[in-house]
Amino acid sequence: MTSTLPPYLAAYPANLTEPVARLLAQGRLGEALRRKYPAAHAIRTDRALHDYVQALRAEYLRNAPQPSKILFDGKLQSVGRALGTHTRIARVQGGKLKTKHEIRIAAVFREAPPEFLRMIVAHELAHLKESEHDKAFYQLCRHIEADYHQLEFDLRAYLCHLAAGGPPLWPATP
Template sequence: MQTLKYISGYSPDIQRQVQQLLESGKLGDVLLRRHPQVHEIRSDKALYDYTQGIKNQFLRQSSPLSKVIFDDKISMSHHALGLHSYVARVQGNKIKAKNEIRISSRLKRVPEPLLRMVVVHELAHLKEKDHNKAFYNLCTYMEPDYHQFEFDLRLLLTCIDANQSPYATNSIN
């Protein structure tokens, strides 16, 4: 039986269904039906513009973003696909603060809703630092299907671990 580490927090019934789909080689088909195409955002500038567009729509009053980049150093060993950091630096007698978002470069070739979910997650940290109810309420305010897309990303990671990625040239491994 395949380890289902990405969906271990879900009910045994859900895990059983995913296991059956995985064993029959049909889990990737489920994802392809929901998300048939990968997004076209490949550069850091395109990612910045994409993220800034979401921020301007929902979090206009929050602190500005100084950097949004795809990062090759973010790996699943960090148990993260994105990182938000608040960097404070002393320059002379002033403190300069910057908000930075780093998205795993592994997300360059996934469906757009899955990238959006990670971007929304990191943007929510501009207002809510902890993963609490207010944080997830903000995530679902910005993306009503947030929880479904998170689940779909977990399914994709499960497929990839089983060498069944439905997006053949996907570089998330």
């Protein structure tokens, strides 16, 4: 049954993925996610995202480098590739090596629950301190968002819903 799921959930055990596959096959995965996460966050602009990320960085990672750019990126293909990206750009200026950090969040998450946005931001902020996806990295993610692993699983389930042709669950209200 799990073979019908996209690769987002491939690393998870069958006892976790089978209920998702069952709900997806019944066309009820979106409904289950909407019940668990009823509302979208209110962060719609790049400026609001910048302020949100900086507030989390100030609260949890005061000594982390300051990102030079934080924005929603319409070019990130979250369903096929990445939820967000953290980029380090090193340049030589004069006799010094300067490093800039950029955080880009896939634009599809402009309309998502606040829990999903916080999980993605926690992930990208953790990259300011830890470059590899190792134990220290995930400990830092959990420091910023205690429910990090559950939220990541639920977000991956949402991506399965979208990949199966389901509509966005938290569309922007006009």
